[in-house]
Amino acid sequence: MTHQYELMVILTPEIDERTVAPALDKFLKVITNDGGTIEKVDIWGKRRLAYEIQKKNEGIYAVVNFTATSAATQELDRQLKLNETIMRTKVLRAEEAIALIASEAKRAEEKAARKAARPAKPAKQDA
Secondary structure, three states: OOEEEEEEEEEOOOOOOOHHHHHHHHHHHHHHHHEEEEEEEEEEEEEEEEEEEEEEEEEEEEEEEEEHHHHHHHHHHHHHHHHEEEEEEEEEEEHHHHHHHHHHHHHHHHHHHHHOOOOOOOOOOOO
């Protein structure tokens, strides 16, 4: 049975950004050889990391949306983790990714509502 997945990859900043797509295509053959499909490869480029990974402050981000079996997805993730140019990977089922985004939006909305409902602080009066 196939599912929709989203893969986020952070690659080491030392590699040339033009080589990211061909390098990813090599890994994505695991998916296509198993009968899966690659819907979209979105290379975000070099970005600053929220925290240091492998003593690096930035990395090249790429997001891939694909449909595949769970076995092919696990094999893809395993191969990506073995490659030294790849600093981090995260694979999410599309339903999970959508649910995660929705829950974050709801949390932010609730926080904003709580903040708006707080009574205003009274102004200080000089005695």
